[in-house]
Amino acid sequence: MSEPTPAQIADELKSKRPIVLSARPALAEPAAAPDADEEWPLPGGTAWVYYGKGHKQLVKPFITADGFNSGPSKLGELWEYLEGGAYRFISRLRERGYDVIIVGFDERSASILDNSRVAREAIMRAIAQRTGDAPLKVGGFSMGGLVTRHALAKMESEHIDHQTDLYFSYDSPHRGAWIPIALQAFAHYIRDLDSRFSDQINSPAAQQLLWRHIPEWDSTPEQSQQRTAFLQEMERIGEWPMRPRKIAVANGVGTGAGNGINPSDLAVEGKGLSVSGTKLYTQASGSKELVAKLRVVTLKTNEVRTSGLPAIDGAPGGTLEGFGILADGLNELNPWLGFKTDVPIRSHCFVPAVSAVDIRDVATDQDLYAPIDDMSPGDSRLDDFKLASQNEGHTLVTEELCSWIIERLG
Template sequence: MSDAHIGPQVSVALRANRPVILAAGPREVKVDPLAPNEVWDLPGGTAWVYFATGNDVLTRPVILADGFNSGPSTLEFSWAYLESGDYALISALRDSGRDVVLLGFQERSASILDNAEAATAAVLRAVAQRRGDAPLAVGGFSMGGLVTRYALAKLESEGIDHGTALYWSYDSPHRGASVPVALQAFAHYIRDLDSRFSDQMNSPAARELLAWHIAEWNDQPAISQDRRDFLLALDEVGGWPRRPRRIGVANGVGTGVGNGNAAGALAVQGLGLAIVGTRLNVQPAGDDQLVAALRVVTTHTRQVHTSGLPTVGSAPGGTLDGFGILADTLNALPTYLGMRAQAHIRSHCFVPAVSAVAIRDVDTEEALYTPVDTLDPGESELDEFRVASRNEEHTLITEELCSWLIERLP
């Protein structure tokens, strides 16, 4: 079958199938969450509120903001991720006497500045509604840590009391995140067939979060203007909230040891007839480095090269199953379309450890692989931080990190 005939069929199948969406957490959610005590409708978001075990009013609120994804936050996803894994964080918080406020957004890929409006409203409602004067703990997972960081800092810049004693972040990309240029290029290359992957990579939140971004498959990776604008807006409100104590955790190690991905190694290979020739590589360092060869229902194979980027996909930090998600999504298509692919490497570093603990930038090899354990903790913009004992999935909920957080809650 010719490319001209197979192209429309592939497009229809892609659009009818689950989209390629890069995000941490379960791809399928099959849980029945406990009914919340209250649901707050907020500007641009929703909060699901669970009172502490045995309580019937809000007394010691902990706000937990959702992270980067596409589409609206759902209670089912948050419950599955925070409560149904190896460590039941919601139960642990409630049993420790804290009220859990799960903060979600109408669009998780919207600008961090826009979603901060929902965070601001949640903070002010919690302050107004709590019984007594126990201070709040406010933070979030991944992007949610940046949303709440900006919201608290902006409230302070406006002279508004946010009643918060502790700000916390969970593998948040304070110095930037990374999606491999190879994956971004593939997303834009198939835009005419199915735009949803490209739309996510070009969303406001992605542009603000990513240290290197491309808007077209053949662009040169660079800091997007959206990221520059976000960093400027953050700087204009002081960069960080100053009144609360600031803590954070990283899903990456502090030893400076990477995740084992060999720089330049083949990560995804197209095997089906419609995609054979496609090869996506782990990011290599150096100039004029091949990161992707692209062929999807076309005659020609296009190449993508980068220069001057560090080996960020191999760096110590929280990992994202980006290569695996892409291959799994393609392999779910009907086999006759010829879109079968193999992920030789499934995951890559998404939030470098040095970014999650706000102690180094991510733009050089030396910075990315800095052994955090050997540094003076005072170099971090956080007052205190904890790194994981292994490089693990981005925002993975573990007893190691969560018990450390709970011990420090007001």
């Protein structure tokens, strides 16, 4: 049998589900969510409303916004995520009389500033439809925490009464998120075969979220101009909403203990003929550190090296199976195409704990691995926060973290 052509490889890649990074794996058939009591079409998104126990209308609004991914928010996936695990977060909220409003976006990889307008519309509609004067609780998971943080702060800067007394975020990257440069480089390296992975890395939301970004496989990692503009916008509106009490939870520990991933370890290795020679490594600090060897179809192997970055893959924080998602996607291809891949390390730190609780930047090992438990809580701009008892999956819904949030709703 002859070797596959680039056109055949491209056709096969495009026929499969895209390789995109998400804390929630794409479900071929998401569980059907129960019918919402109300569905609000919003400019740029949708909100689904589930009344609290004993309610027949909106009384105590609890608004939670979706996080980063590619494409539109899907209610079935959101419901499975929030309700399908060991701790049923929506049910617990409704049992306490909160009317849960789930805010989704037409495009989750659009600019945070665009999706902030969706959250703002949901807040205004909740105020308009609410019976009584119970204050709103507003926040979100991952990027959703930044979307709602911006929405509330911008409303305050414009002297608009958001009537919110509590803001929450769930493993949100307040000081930046991290995708290994090796993964970003591979995404761009295969762009001519299938651009969807590269498109996600280069999307507005990804560039605004990522602490360091590369637009091409051989680019120097740096802060994206879109992130710079986003940070300037946050500074312009005061960084944080001032009126609500601000709380956050992190899926990483506060002890400073890493997740067990060592720097410079082999994470992904190409074994098939089309990717033989490809090797992706975990990030190491230092100068001219090798993070990737890239070879896809062509004979030449290219190297990617970095300088001045910390050993962030192993830092305490919420983890993402980025290496595993890539390997699984390649291994789903027809074996004849030669994309067989081994994945010795599936996960990496995605949202460092210090970022999720806004207490340190993520530029150095000293900050990333700092014992938050020993710091003054006043170092954070949050009023209160909770760290997980172990480093676990980014935005994993747990009783430990969700019950802590519920206890602080008042």
